[in-house]
Amino acid sequence: DFPICIGSSVTRGLGAGADPEVGRQAIEEDCDKVSKQLQDSDLIFITAGMGGGTGTGAAPTVAEISHDQGALTVGIVTEPFVMEGSPRMKNARSGIAELKDQVDTLITIKNQRLLEVCGRDTTLQDAFLKADEVLMQATRGISDLITIPGMVNLDFNDVRTVISKGGDAIMGLGEHSGEERAVEAARKAINSPLLEDVSIAGAKGVLINIAGDSNLTLYEINEVMSLINEESGSDAEIIFGTVIDDSLAENIRVTVIATGFNVHKNNEAEPPAREQEEPTQQDVEADPLTIGSPVLLGNGNGGTSLDVPTYLRNGHSIPQEHQEHQEPVRPAVGDLDIPTFLRRKMNAS
Incomplete structure (x- = not known):
């Protein structure tokens, strides 16, 4: 770890006071330190809680530095609870829109969905650990595709192909054992309750990592791929890999990253002006x-x-x-x- 203290003269060692502008000024004060730390990186993850000052204000600038250095840049951020109020939600959505312009792809996790997956007796600490776990899974789901050798191997260029589709992304991880373990793991992966309430239909690129013990069969891989192909549509570019991991015991774990939603279309050509027709x-x-x-x-x-x-x-x-x-x-x-x-x-x- 290489922690960097930013904006000491702006904040005097304190937070940004829920002001994104203060967060932006803080990162700009020490952008040289950040740039030096990010040098020679191929893949950079930017994680932040949006809605406050530091994450909302600083994350887009960090992404801009990363992108300028040519690194593949992935944003993974959380959106605040509704109970935190509309000003904070407005700040979050403004920061997310700004961050989206600077990253190759963006995964947004809504904290509000914690209420759907946590019981009434779940402690506050455990609930936030659940949100952190999803952030970790999203990061690990991508990095494992690159770092862990597989029977059907994926490398950094495969990841770049899918991530560089741009726009929004959704990530899901599903794990299941017993009968129909492959299909059930795939269904869990594409229906994660903590992610956006959308399907993977319409994705321009899909990364799939299938991990299982040494008993993983070709038939099970086909079941996973058939289900995800059907859900994503025929136009998606799908790249998959498989990993044998005996620590999973009898479980199959499926990681799905679908990208290319809501891509900006700023470069579309204007339709030609309609020629005036002669009177009939x-x-x-x-x-x-x-x-x-x-x-x-x-x-x-x-x-x-x-x-x-x-x-x-x-x-x-x-x-x-x-x-x-x-x-x-x-x-x-x-x-x-x-x-x-x-x-x-x-x-x-």
């Missing part, structure tokens, strides 16, 4: 000329239609004295190809 016969019939007022007509492309009489194209109107003795005459659509002077003679006759 129906358009002409629906828009009769108004005699006695200036009219400007065109062919839809900026030019002037030569089928319209010159005095109308020039914006002139029929003198008032002529209007009193003349009924408005509108040429039929089929006559527009006849020269104007001939149409006048035909109308006169």
